[in-house]
Amino acid sequence: MEIIDFIIAHYGWEGTALAGVILIMFGVQLYYYLFIYGRIPKYKDSRRPEILSENPPVSVVIPLFSEDYTFVEETLPLILAQEYPSFEVVIVYVGRDTDFFDDLVRIRQTFPQISATKIELNPRFPISPKMALNVGIKSAHYEHILFTTSDSYPTSDRWIALMANGFRRGEIVIGYCGLEKSKGLSNYLMRTWRMMHSIDWLSSAVAGHPYRGTRQNYGFTKQRYFGVNGFNHLNMNIGEDDLFLSRIIARGNVSVVLSPRATLREKCWGGLKWWTSTQRFFGAAFAFYPIRVKNFIQWELGSRILFGLASVVALAVMPWEFKAAVGVLLIARVTTVLIEVRRIAKRLGEEKIGRRYLLYDLFSPMYAIWLRILQLRKDERVWR
Known part of the structure; x- marks a missing residue:
């Protein structure tokens, strides 16, 4: 005093x-x-008890909402080159280009682990990402499913193996996805924003209080998905990686995979104007987060x-x-x-x-x- x-x-x-x-x-x-x-920095998922004795086979579901030949020629080979013995790639194409879809089907002749499904695009009845993911989940042959986007790519050939290893200790796995690095201050600020906002939910998850993941790098089991009758907030075009995950997350059922080799990179499609528009769009889900x-x-x-x-x-x-x-x-x-x-x-x-x-x-x-x-x-x- x-x-x-x-x-x-x-x-x-x-x-x-x-x-x-x-x-x-x-x-x-x-x-x-x-x-x-x-x-x-000091987190180790291996300290958690195992629920599986070995890494399971996994399905990688990727929705495509355009005739994205960059994905086919650059990103898809990086996924197919993953060092993992048992995985498939489920591509859900939403569009009307028959030639593009035929190209996807032909790739299967060389890479049988690819399966492609087409959803006919009708401007009168827009297809949301959740609808495409739902089709991909139902088309997947394996119980354990990883999700990513067509504009994200793995930085090593160990991505699937590390994420699949997460399923040994949880029904849900969440990993990190950064932004693609390029020159300029705006790219630096965007990359840092992505990392610093990701550590909010990553740090909460490693503490045993998970509430979300990132749509470029997460996964769950079919049992968890169908156990709650699929995605929620169907009136929104967002929320599959946060609003839905918060619904199926329970203490102890989430594995957090933190490794540079398990990191993905999302391509940048512009500068700060594009980034602000993107943050405003996906940030609309924040209003529905718990207090x-x-x-x-x-x-x-x-x-x-x-x-x-x-x-x-x-x-x-x-x-x-x-x-x-x-x-x-x-x-x-x-x-x-x-x-x-x-x-x-x-x-x-x-x-x-x-x-x-x-x-x-x-x-x-x-x-x-x-x-x-x-x-x-x-x-x-x-x-x-």
Whole structure:
């Protein structure tokens, strides 16, 4: 009490309150980066009990919503070259191009593990990704199914093997998918945004509280899928990797696969404008997340903003010794964040994230606020 009385007498109630905000928000930041996000680099799924004695055969389901020859010529060979003894690739083509579908069928003559199904495209009755995935799940020959997208590709020939190994300890497997690396600051910011927002659900999953995966790299069993009569939120064109997974997830039935060799890369189709449109589209599902999940996600961003604003005020108006103390806290936070981000990036197979991370750390709160403002307006692409 004497210390508090001294601080109040020396800095006033306003200065004491400011110090309290800075210290509390600093503590929240350390808690996130050291004790929540810090679980990712040291996580080992092998510590969990096995439910299968060996890796199962798997079906890889991929929906195609266009005549994507880039996928056929570049991505599909990377999947077929996977080092795994028993897998099939189920391609669900949604379109009207008979020649393209015939090409897919002909590939089966060389690679018998491919199966292709066509859904005739009718503009009057749009086909959602969930409908295509449902057809793929029913067409799959194996109980254990992995899902990815046509614009994502594996970074090693061990992707299927590592994800299939996850099924030995869970009925649901979730992995990481980063963005394709290219030159430019905008690509760096997008890649870092993808990684930092992925560690929210990855860190929660490794702690035993999973709530979602990523549509480019996840899987589940047929039994889990048909046990709840398929996908939910059928009035939305999104949600198969978060709103549906949160429905079938139970404590202990999720395997988290964290390895650079199990990482996928999603192709970038533009710059920040494309990225903002994409984030607005898929971010519409956030409104349906449980309150505890929303709070978990928002507390890191909120504490970062409050810590930064309170520190700026202190550096501007408080005495020199107060400024010095705040400076020490700022340096401590930056050091902790950079160390942990580099450790996480290494575990997920991300390259050169740490070098310019302070730029992301500074500007991402403003971008997050801008996204929230955009999401106040209903995105018609989301709804059917």
